[in-house]
Every structure is written in structure tokens, then in C-alpha cells.
Amino acid sequence: MAVDWLNPYHLQVASFVLINTLLGVSIYVTLATGQLSLGNAGFMSIGAYTTAILTTRHGFPMPAGIVAGSVVAALAGIAVGIPSLRLTGVYLAIATLGFGEVVRVVFVNWESLTGGAVGIAAIPQMGRELLASLRDAGFAPESIGLRGNQFISLSVFLILFASTLCAIGFFFRLGSSRVGRAYAAVRMDERAAEAAGIDTTYYKVLAFTQGAMLSGFAGALFAHATSYISPADFTYHRAVEILVFAVFGGSEHLLGPVFGAMLLTALPELLRSVSDYRYIVYGILLIAMMVFRPQGLIDPPLVNRLAGKKAAGGGSRDAA
Amino acid sequence: MLLDMRNVTMSFGGVTALRDVSFSVREGEILGLIGPNGAGKTTLFHVLTSMVSGASGDIVFRGERIEGLSTHRIIRRGVGRTFQNIRLFPRMTARENVMVGRHTRSRAGVWQSVLRTRAQRAEEDRIREKTDELLALVGLAGKEGSVASALPYGYQRRLEIARALACEPKLLLLDEPVAGMNESETREIHHLIRKVRDLGVTVILIEHDMSLVMQVCDRLVVLNFGEKIAEGTPEEIQNDPGVIVAYLGREEEGDDA
Numbered sequence: 001m002a003v004d005w006l007n008p009y010h011l012q013v014a015s016f017v018l019i020n021t022l023l024g025v026s027i028y029v030t031l032a033t034g035q036l037s038l039g040n041a042g043f044m045s046i047g048a049y050t051t052a053i054l055t056t057r058h059g060f061p062m063p064a065g066i067v068a069g070s071v072v073a074a075l076a077g078i079a080v081g082i083p084s085l086r087l088t089g090v091y092l093a094i095a096t097l098g099f100g101e102v103v104r105v106v107f108v109n110w111e112s113l114t115g116g117a118v119g120i121a122a123i124p125q126m127g128r129e130l131l132a133s134l135r136d137a138g139f140a141p142e143s144i145g146l147r148g149n150q151f152i153s154l155s156v157f158l159i160l161f162a163s164t165l166c167a168i169g170f171f172f173r174l175g176s177s178r179v180g181r182a183y184a185a186v187r188m189d190e191r192a193a194e195a196a197g198i199d200t201t202y203y204k205v206l207a208f209t210q211g212a213m214l215s216g217f218a219g220a221l222f223a224h225a226t227s228y229i230s231p232a233d234f235t236y237h238r239a240v241e242i243l244v245f246a247v248f249g250g251s252e253h254l255l256g257p258v259f260g261a262m263l264l265t266a267l268p269e270l271l272r273s274v275s276d277y278r279y280i281v282y283g284i285l286l287i288a289m290m291v292f293r294p295q296g297l298i299d300p301p302l303v304n305r306l307a308g309k310k311a312a313g314g315g316s317r318d319a320a
Numbered sequence: 321m322l323l324d325m326r327n328v329t330m331s332f333g334g335v336t337a338l339r340d341v342s343f344s345v346r347e348g349e350i351l352g353l354i355g356p357n358g359a360g361k362t363t364l365f366h367v368l369t370s371m372v373s374g375a376s377g378d379i380v381f382r383g384e385r386i387e388g389l390s391t392h393r394i395i396r397r398g399v400g401r402t403f404q405n406i407r408l409f410p411r412m413t414a415r416e417n418v419m420v421g422r423h424t425r426s427r428a429g430v431w432q433s434v435l436r437t438r439a440q441r442a443e444e445d446r447i448r449e450k451t452d453e454l455l456a457l458v459g460l461a462g463k464e465g466s467v468a469s470a471l472p473y474g475y476q477r478r479l480e481i482a483r484a485l486a487c488e489p490k491l492l493l494l495d496e497p498v499a500g501m502n503e504s505e506t507r508e509i510h511h512l513i514r515k516v517r518d519l520g521v522t523v524i525l526i527e528h529d530m531s532l533v534m535q536v537c538d539r540l541v542v543l544n545f546g547e548k549i550a551e552g553t554p555e556e557i558q559n560d561p562g563v564i565v566a567y568l569g570r571e572e573e574g575d576d577a
């Protein structure tokens with residue numbers, strides 16, 4: 001077969017890379033207004049559980065479940081974001097981390113709704129659902145040279161890829177707009193931002209809510225990519241992991257956490273021998289970053305340099 | 321009257337920074353706010369823009385009470401301000417700083433920004449146009465792309481004025497805009513302040529250098545230990561015995577020390 005190289009396992013790794021990329025963007029969005037939220041693992045679990053419950057028990061179609069998961073996470077974001085306005089820096093980080101743990105404990109104990117520590121299984125898997133409905137319509141993946149499980153993994157990957165691109169595009173455009181400038185102003189100097197006529201409260205809650213919503217969205221996609229979720233997927237390990245994406249990749253440019261998430265998720269999978277020591281490697285990386293490059297791998301000057309070089313290269317090629 | 325302050329009082333714990341201060345600002349004038357260190361001048365700007373809480377008294381701006389409104393609402397109603405210790409957005413370029421100042425004069429929200437609607441793009445063009453105009457006005461043409469924190473001190477002061485003007489204020493509050501500047505820079509800034517006034521902006525200017533205050537301002541209000549001790553034209557103030565005592569009294573203290 002022409003596409004034997006299409007390995008479902010690799011596609012699955014790539015799918016997790018994409019979900020973590022979404023989570024990396026989600027922490028960046030909140031940080032864009034200077035708020036460090038470690039609650040995104042909690043919001044992720046809210047999105048995942050919402051759609052899992054709605055699709056398995058209440059017959060919601062998957063897209064509706066994903067939208068509902070994102071919206072419920074966003075509402076939780078408003079509920080957490082407003083009282084957190086008084087907190088900054090480390091205090092906000094601790095409070096939001098606590099929030100995530102509270103959510104997890106609720107999911108563990110509310111067994112009738114969430115299945116407790118066991119979690120929820122048999123969640124509709126997006127690849128399988130897609131294949132089933134395509135088969136109903138008379139399409140066979142074999143006709144394009146794919147085995148069923150290849151087709152399933154590939155479609156999951158493509159759906160996540162499109163979602164991630166949309167999310168990055170969304171926040172990229174937002175960044176270079178009136179709203180993005182307001183975010184940056186709030187991050188750099190809240191008082192000066194107020195003096196420039198910016199409703200800092202509104203933009204802080206907006207950014208917090210957007211981060212929560214994106215986490216919920218990532219969680220909902222996660223639920224439908226794996227078809228099984230449990231509270232163990234959303235421990236503080238996950239929260240710290242998301243933080244590491246931003247610290248390692250850089251939190252001053254959208255591409256920082258994107259790059260951090262991709263590298264730190266893909267590397268341990270590719271170097272299987274290292275993956276047992278994942279958290280040790282994270283720790284060493286963090287310390288190294290703090291010493292040698294506290295702003296993270298990617299920062300705006302670096303992006304500008306790269307973009308400038310590219311533009312210059314293109315120009316000279318045109319001239320030649 | 322553009323602005324009326326009536327019986328404004330503000331205390332920080334035991335320190336009364338403003339005591340029963342009342343005065344008015346006429347449309348189109350440059351009002352000098354002077355007084356020795358710690359007289360309460362900056363505090364008055366903070367009270368006017370709701371940047372401190374706990375003040376009492378009435379503040380009427382363009383016929384409406386504004387005391388107790390949040391800062392961004394007061395700015396939106398037409399007040400622009402600078403800070404005694406420059407507060408720019410340090411990692412933004414000069415242009416971006418002023419573009420932020422256009423916030424209240426533009427309206428694109430999240431969806432318009434992301435979808436890049438025609439209205440949003442037109443608005444961004446207008447913001448850039450206005451921004452470049454203002455940067456030229458304050459003498460920063462050619463510096464648009466410089467990062468704010470890397471600009472020389474004098475340019476940072478000008479940039480802060482441009483940002484404050486970007487919201488098209490009716491009233492501009494300048495807190496010691498020439499502090500730390502040499503003579504020629506000072507003259508340029510004062511020239512700029514007059515130019516701004518001629519564009520229809522009323523100005524309240526906090527300033528220490530008496531000779532310059534006398535040249536630039538139409539009227540003066542003098543504060544001392546939080547109280548208004550005099551108000552009038554520069555000539556009247558120059559000959560006011562209370563003012564002379566306030567300033568000389570301080571000098572005597574200095575001599576004793």
C-alpha cells in the first residue's frame with residue numbers, strides 16, 4: 001500500500017502535541033494581560049467532562065458537546081476571573097492552582113455524574129464517528145488506500161490540526177488589534193492603561209475567560225480524541241506542564257508557548273528512553289532557562305529578527 | 321466653566337494632602353498649578369482622574385459630576401494626563417504607545433478584530449494616521465518605530481504627551497512635563513503646550529520653574545500644605561504676600577537645616 005508509512009501511533013502523538021499546543025496558547029492568552037493562571041488544567045477538565053457527559057448520557061451530537069464544553073469552561077472562567085481580580089502574581093497562581101484541584105476533587109467524588117475516580121469511558125471518538133457516518137454515505141477509506149484505523153487517526157489529527165491553526169490565527173489577529181494593544185498595555189502598566197482610557201477590569205476578565213474557554217475547548221477535543229477521561233488526566237501535573245510550555249517557550253510572544261508545547265510534548269515521545277525521566281528533564285530545563293534565557297526561547301525581538309531576515313531574503317531573491 | 325472643583329479634600333492616613341480646595345478652569349486657558357514640594361499638586365491630578373480613593377468634594381467636568389467614576393470613564397469624557405514619573409508602555413514602540421492612547425476613540429471588539437472586517441481595517445488606518453500626526457506634533461517624527469524605553473528622556477516626555485492627546489481630550493493634565501530638561505528642551509515643550517492649547521485643548525500645568533510658569537500660564541492656582549493659598553494672573557500671584565511667604569518660608573527652613 002502506498003500509505004503504509006502512515007503510522008497511527010505517530011498520528012496519536014501528533015494529536016497530543018496539538019492539544020498541548022492549544023493549552024500552551026490558553027496560558028499565553030491570560031498572561032497577555034499579566035495574569036498567571038494555573039487553573040487551565042481545571043478548565044480543561046470542565047470542558048472534557050461537560051462534553052463527555054452530554055454526549056454519552058444525553059445524546060448530544062459531538063460538535064454541540066464541544067461547544068457546550070467550551071462555553072461551560074468560559075462561564076467557570078468568568079466565575080473564577082472576577083473574584084481573582086484582586087490577586088496578582090504568585091497569589092493568583094496559587095489560587096488558580098487550588099481551583100484546579102478543587103474541580104478535580106469534585107469530579108472524583110461526584111460519582112453519580114462523573115464516574116468518580118474511574119472516569120467516563122466510551123465517549124464518541126471523533127475519528128470513529130466520522131468514519132461511521134462516511135461509511136453510511138457509501139465511502140470506504142480503502143478506496144483512498146487507508147486502513148480503517150489509519151483513517152481514524154488521520155482524521156483526528158486533521159481535525160485537531162485545523163482547530164489549532166484556527167486558535168493560533170484567532171489570537172494572532174487579536175494580538176495586533178485594538179483589543180491586543182489593550183491587553184499588552186494592561187500587562188505592562190495597569191495604571192497607565194487606565195489613564196489611556198482602557199477598562200482594565202473588563203480586559204482582564206475577558207482574557208481570563210478566553211484562556212478558560214480555550215482550555216475547555218482543548219479538553220473537549222481531548223475527550224473525543226481519546227474516548228476515555230478520568231480525573232487523573234487533569235492533576236496539577238498537567239497544570240505545571242502547561243506552565244512549563246510558557247516558561248520554556250517564552251511567554252511574551254504567542255509563538256513561545258506554541259513552540260514550547262510542541263517541543264516538550266514531542267521530544268519525550270520520540271526519545272522513548274527519556275520519557276520516564278520527563279519531569280526531571282522539565283526541572284533541569286526550567287532551571288537552565290531561568291539562568292540563561294529567563295524570557296523563554298522565543299521572544300518578540302527574536303521573532304522580529306527572523307521575520308526581518310525572511311523578508312530581506314525574499315527581497316533579494318526578487319531582485320536577483 | 322470646563323472644570324469646577326468644589327471643597328475637595330483628600331487625606332492619606334494622617335496626612336491631609338488636599339484641604340477644602342476649590343477652583344475653576346476656563347475653557348481654552350493654560351492654568352498653572354504651583355506650590356512647594358508635597359503641596360498636593362500631584363494628588364489633585366490623582367483625585368481628578370480617580371487614581372486615588374477616599375477624596376471628598378464635588379468635581380464638575382463639562383457640566384457633569386465625575387467624582388467617583390472609574391479612571392477610564394473620566395478619560396473617556398475628555399481628560400488626558402501624564403505622570404510625574406513618566407509611565408510609558410516600555411516594551412512597545414513609540415507608535416504603539418500612542419495607538420493605545422486612541423483606545424477611547426475607536427471601538428473594534430474581539431470579533432471585528434479577528435475577522436478583520438472592513439470597518440475594523442478602516443479604523444486601524446485612521447488610528448495610524450492620527451498617531452503619526454500626533455508624533456509629528458510633539459516632534460517625534462522618524463522615531464515611530466523606536467522602543468519607548470530606549471528613547472532619550474526628553475523624547476519619552478513628549479511621547480507621553482502624544483499618548484495623552486490621542487484620546488482627543490478637552491482637558492490635558494501635565495505633571496511637571498519639563499522636569500529634568502535643559503533650557504532649550506524646556507522652551508520647546510512650552511512652545512508645544514501653547515500649540516496644544518491653540519488646537520482647543522485646555523491645559524492644567526504643574527510646574528516648579530516660576531519664571532517659565534509666569535510666561536506660559538494665563539492664570540495660576542497656588543497650593544501650600546494642601547490648601548489653596550492664592551489664585552490669579554501671574555502678575556497678581558507674583559505680588560501676593562501669602563505666596564511670597566510660602567515660598568520664602570520654605571527657603572528659610574532650608575537655610576536653617
Ligand SMILES: Nc1ncnc2c1ncn2[C@@H]1O[C@H](COP(=O)(O)OP(=O)(O)OP(=O)(O)O)[C@@H](O)[C@H]1O
Binds near residue numbers: 364
Ligand atoms: N499614596 C500616598 N500615600 C501617603 N501619602 C501620600 C501619598 N501620595 C501623596 N502623599 C502625601 O501627600 C502630600 C502631597 O503629595 P503630592 O505628591 O500631591 O505633592 P506634590 O505637590 O505633587 O509635590 P512634588 O512637587 O514633590 O511633586 C505629601 O505629603 C505626600 O507625602
Ligand SMILES: [Mg+2]
Binds near residue numbers: 361362363404
Ligand atoms: Mg508631584
